[in-house]
Ligand SMILES: Cc1ncc(C[n+]2csc(CCOP(=O)(O)OP(=O)(O)O)c2C)c(N)n1
Ligand code: SF4
């Protein structure tokens with residue numbers, strides 16, 4: 030197979046970046062820029078849409094400016110940032126919303142400890158669940174952790190708020206959360222840039238009462254949190270990051286983050302109080318604003334985080350009575366809510382065009398190495414605990430072979446529980462990607478061995494974190510900056526966890542795959558199959574000689590189409606009314622899987638290997 | 640065009656399938672707007688995009704742009720890099736004044752081929768480009784992928800459409816060309832410029848309505864479905880499981896005695912793989928009339 034290298038410019042330092050001026054940046058790029066301008070020295074994270082590009086952008090700044098790294102999971106990432114803060118430099122951790130659940134344990138102690146070097150946690154929410162497992166609202170987490178939460182509304186603010194967050198962190202001895210959303214992270218607009226200012230390192234500050242959370246110290250710190258909450262709220266009573274835009278006195282809108290843009294689009298004339306910080310709230314400012322207008326609305330995506338606090342303070346305001354608590358906002362959603370509230374006249378909607386489109390769910394790529402793992406699993410009639418990654422797509426047509434998916438790393442322990450429940454006659458299988466296995470799969474594998482579970486674990490090792498766009502991890506042998514490093518060997522790792530039955534198989538070897546899976550489920554105890562083939566998309570795009578169907582021999586059984594390969598489609602010729610198969614030469618990457626699964630042996634390579 | 644303080648932004652929605660270059664088209668447009676000193680917001684959701692799913696990118700520009708998302712029904716120009724993706728977003732376009740620019744190329748998703756019974760049709764959008772264009776008013780349907788193939792590289796179909804789009808916006812052509820140069824890999828500049836010009840020429844030569852575009856895939860054959868049955872000679876079946884494992888529709892199983900049975904008759908397409916593969920000749924496929932399938 031030939032390998033076409035993809036120009037990823039991993040190492041390309043942002044030379045021109047140092048230049049000030051204005052440039053179009055996405056929200057994520059602006060956050061990275063803001064952190065760089067604020068003099069961040071250590072940044073760590075774990076990939077997750079829509080947060081991934083923040084660290085990828087930071088890694089393009091000169092290595093002398095900052096250390097940027099992928100960590101094995103979000104808790105590790107936050108702990109790395111905490112360590113750097115202890116050591117006296119500005120530090121950042123970035124993750125998607127559910128990543129904060131993983132990092133929560135560290136966060137809940139960190140908030141008591143506070144910071145030495147400024148520490149900012151960037152958390153990207155996903156209202157509308159574009160590519161996540163839920164749409165939890167990070168602002169409620171900030172309330173729980175008593176950590177201030179800044180909500181930028183566009184890329185310019187993303188840069189400015191991130192800069193401000195580091196100063197705020199040091200001033201108030203607190204970690205600070207920047208809450209982004211998919212829309213902000215992935216919208217590009219022109220941003221005015223500043224220059225980088227690195228505060229001198231504060232050095233490690235020896236102070237066990239602050240840095241060591243034993244009960245006696247923690248008890249002393251807790252009241253300080255409450256004091257800090259009050260101080261922050263007072264500080265934001267008069268702060269230029271909040272904006273009071275005087276307009277029509279009949280309608281007042283309190284908002285923060287991206288919904289601000291929709292409010293301006295839909296109600297350009299209204300009075301608006303745009304809050305920079307959604308926790309803690311400057312309640313006197315809000316009260317003054319509310320008194321200056323007629324009806325008060327709170328417009329916020331997902332949970333009524335601001336509304337609840339405002340109403341608890343005795344200020345009359347309406348929010349979720351009209352605005353949805355689920356899904357992403359848009360101009361239509363905001364308009365419809367103001368129509369319901371009687372602020373706007375309902376607009377007639379034209380009837381939809383009488384056209385029929387085609388459903389297009391995401392699919393595994395042509396030649397995706399995960400395909401054969403699930404074909405082999407289907408032949409076993411097993412109960413399959415799934416996990417999170419590209420391979421979760423095997424849940425839907427045509428592979429239809431995953432029964433559960435909870436959160437990253439859940440598959441293995443879910444399988445343990447199913448086997449312990451003793452209700453299933455079927456073999457019990459957990460399938461987990463390489464990145465997910467390193468993220469949260471090792472403790473449950475040890476649990477399975479320790480508790481003698483009878484399960485089979487299939488590690489889908491495609492040598493990359495594919496789902497999020499192709500990031501390196503500890504099993505790829507490369508760092509975020511593309512430098513070589515120690516590569517974790519899955520086979521050794523699994524054996525070290527105490528697993529006795531381990532086998533590595535080539536994911537494209539159909540016979541071996543079937544055989545190994547059968548033997549693995551027959552084994553009593555924990556067995557592990559490592560299904561091994563690189564992703565065909567990242568880090569390099571793989572393409573081999575293309576395959577074609579010999580139409581005269583095709584019996585139109587469509588066995589090959591069970592692979593769900595997007596390169597396989599119908600030919601116009603038929604057998605008994607069923608279509609023969611045609612391969613799209615533009616899409617085929619020559620993985621051979623369809624050829625191996627054709628019962629009439631009519632799928633053959635078109636040209637010799639180039 | 641939004642060039643005064645008060646006029647609303649211009650809204651361009653670019654749609655297609657992962658890997659087609661939707662984002663490239665929108666980035667070029669956004670950069671051009673910036674060059675002209677306009678405020679511009681470009682918003683897309685990626686994540687599942689490269690895995691063959693739908694991709695769309697909103698570009699809004701003008702003196703002042705608030706929402707990064709185009710309000711529904713206010714898209715001035717809808718650019719579709721794939722035919723049925725264009726249809727999916729048709730309602731986002733302005734009824735009275737919207738312009739529809741679409742590649743007639745069809746990327747048929749695997750799910751459209753799910754029905755494998757004899758005579759089944761593909762689930763791809765059934766209407767012809769000509770019929771759709773007749774409805775929408777201002778519309779251009781061109782086989783950009785074929786134009787690109789003619790230039791030797793189907794991957795530049797997006798640049799052909801960019802050329803077509805350039806005719807619908809009042810920016811001078813030189814600006815487009817200089818921005819395009821910056822966005823494509825250096826060794827492809829020449830061919831991309833040709834593709835861009837081809838898209839412009841196509842629209843300006845007024846080759847409307849739609850070229851005779853490809854017929855929706857697989858819409859031709861219509862043979863009545865016939866209820867297939869399997870005849871399994873139990874005395875000959877030794878429960879080797881081959882037919883169960885090899886059935887493309889997974890409609891066979893071994894019963895409690897370990898003999899093959901048709902567990903899901905509705906899913907059987909009568910493909911006869913089981914009949915051919917049974918080493919003991921224990922399976923025969925019969926048509927709806929109980930006759931062996933010829
Ligand atoms: C706690 C948490 N962090 C991050 C993510 C985002 N995410 C989804 S899948 C995935 C990684 C998948 O990588 P891998 O397991 O190697 O499977 P692949 O996509 O390569 O098939 C990540 C990071 C998440 N869903 N939850
Ligand atoms: S990106 Fe890689 S792992 Fe994901 S579907 Fe494509 S080939 Fe498979």
Ligand code: SF4
Pocket residue numbers: 395396576592594595596597612616617618619620621622623624
């Ligand atoms: S060889 Fe077959 S299965 Fe593999 S990519 Fe080509 S058409 Fe798809």
